[in-house]
Amino acid sequence: MSVKIRNIDLGDFPLLLAPMEDVSDPPFRALCKENGADLMYTEFISSEGLIRDAAKSVQKLDIYEYERPIGIQIFGSDIESMRKTTEIVERTNPDIIDINYGCPVKKVACKGAGAGILQDIPKMVEMTKEIVNTTKLPVTVKTRLGWDENTKYITEVAERLQDVGIEALSVHGRTRKQMYKGEADWDLIAEIKNNPRIRIPIFGNGDIDSPEKAVAYKAKYNVDGIMIGRASIGYPWIFNEIKHFVKTGEHLPPPSIADRVHIAKRHLEMSVEWKGEILAVNEMKRHYSNYFKGIPHFKDYRIKLVTSFDLNEVRDTLDEIVWNAEKGLITL
Structure with a gap:
């Protein structure tokens, strides 16, 4: 009902x-x-x-x-x-x-x-x-x-x-x-x-x-x-x-690394548009750990994402994650 x-x-x-x-x-x-x-x-x-x-x-x-x-x-x-x-x-x-x-x-x-x-x-x-x-x-x-x-x-x-x-x-x-x-x-x-x-x-x-x-x-x-x-x-x-x-009663396949990066990037760009670059970059930090939770050997990327205050640097890190996933260097 x-x-x-x-x-x-x-x-x-x-x-x-x-x-x-x-x-x-x-x-x-x-x-x-x-x-x-x-x-x-x-x-x-x-x-x-x-x-x-x-x-x-x-x-x-x-x-x-x-x-x-x-x-x-x-x-x-x-x-x-x-x-x-x-x-x-x-x-x-x-x-x-x-x-x-x-x-x-x-x-x-x-x-x-x-x-x-x-x-x-x-x-x-x-x-x-x-x-x-x-x-x-x-x-x-x-x-x-x-x-x-x-x-x-x-x-x-x-x-x-x-x-x-x-x-x-x-x-x-x-x-x-x-x-x-x-x-x-x-x-x-x-x-x-x-x-x-x-x-x-x-x-x-x-x-x-x-x-x-x-x-x-x-x-x-x-x-x-x-x-x-x-x-x-x-x-x-x-x-x-x-x-x-x-x-x-069945599970959907989990989002791939590319899916995760895609959504994280969209989230970041929409945030920049709505609240401005400084706030967006800062407030997105609470989301990254969850976007990329459970990915082995991800610590260095996570540190980059949560310590960077530069929008272009964050974008570059997200692109690098996708590139390395395509090469098989990062896997779920």
Whole structure:
């Protein structure tokens, strides 16, 4: 049965690209969309930054027709600021507005935004209600199980958020205190999904890094879809690989070295176009290790890619990798 957020049809078992700061930008989203992502979210946007018209926050509003359906994610700790932000975001015409109640980083959470609001559930519910009432767009939420081991109230929170009008919920199976350590607890995510009061789609997030795991978690935890974050960094192929495995039980052939270089180069060039050479060269560094993961004797090339600050030097290194792969000097 198709999963829907209001009238947005996401197919039978949608795969979502998680919003990731300095990762889920338009160049990266373009590659994930081409490789099978069903719904994508922008990097999270600071409500205070957007209201102040801060350049970085405003730039994150850039969305493109080919990305649809696309959600813009916002975060903040002040209800009135979040209401104003919702009005600004709605004017850019995304398909969905998503609220970030999950970011665990100190500078966000310790100001009461992101996962910080998990320490004040009544405020979380009140803020959500205000945002839902401000916009005609569907509102979704991404959050965590709780602030720490003693505050895993997510089942009750899910009901309360649904009651004030959210239309889908993505849950990362860790507490804020865990950050990204340990193993994600999907039992609580399944508890939300199997709660007879819950009518909205429930998407699970955390630790899905292979087609096998996606299929196993789909069967075991009964979620409506899966949100993929870290496993997609430098590896946008994961979406189609999971879809193929869900459908056939078989693996797609892995991308060749030439495929990897081709996508890395496209990613780099789109980044240069969107954010300028200096930022693009710097921010691409987090992707290279994953683009070329598992290739034997690759260390010297990896060092070149992550230490170079010169765009032409990076291009030359990528060309050299393809040339050496064609000669059989680098193999998977």
